[in-house]
Amino acid sequence: MTDHRNISTDEELKDNERMEQAILSLQQNPTQEMLAHALTVVRRRMQAHGQLIVAVEPSVGNQQMRLQAIQTDDGKKWWAAFTSFDEELKGGGSVMSTFLTDMEKLFVSALSVDEIEGVIINPWNRTLMLDKNLIRIIRG
Template sequence: MDTKKYEDQIPVDEGLQGNETIEEAILVLQQEPTEEMLAHTLTVIRRRARANGQFIVAVIPPAGAESSLQIQAIQTEDERYWWMAFTSFDEEIKGGETVMSTFMADISHLFEAALMTDDIEGIILNPWNRALMLDKSLLQLILAGK
């Protein structure tokens, strides 16, 4: 029996299985930034949402008994705030400088929550590497086709 084969494999959470298709679509979109490739990428994300896919979301732990868990936001150069989400643990650790608290979130529920949150612009998928900024209009497009 070949045990090396098993040692090299990092287990992937069931909710993240299939998210590599999103990473591949984003890579192609980065190489060929056309409306057709954007439409394709949004379709791939919609399919993962329909399949009950999940993202990894960075959170800010509660500060005290009265506070609640909050999704961590990052500020872009234009001073707007975005939530961060990751398609895989590999994508999450590429930011490397800081350790983040994370949890798994259903893609559809995360998008719906973002649409209802006034002080954010949307969600940045994989902000460290294969990044895709999904503003609220793109989130609505993805959910409308669901």
């Protein structure tokens, strides 16, 4: 018996491997050229209606669900997004709930939330920190 839900989820995330590879290349060779390449790969994936996995915090009372934020050592808060379920499982403790979201919608939301610095893609491994300036560059 085949689980069609997992197959469609894998299909929606499969092209994210290109982003993981571009991020790895940037980590190995952190130059402006490699950053530009990584941002271009993210932009292309976004334009192709790419999806990322985001974690949500359970709602309290009447509040809506909120995207889970990570606080960096400097006290800034970032939304975490993952290119694959493997990346999500690499650290950070237990996640209550995750869902797939459109990359562009996530980026637009991040730009509109004042208390968020941006989006960290794969905070546990192949990490790319997209502050609001980089998100604006990706969106064009």
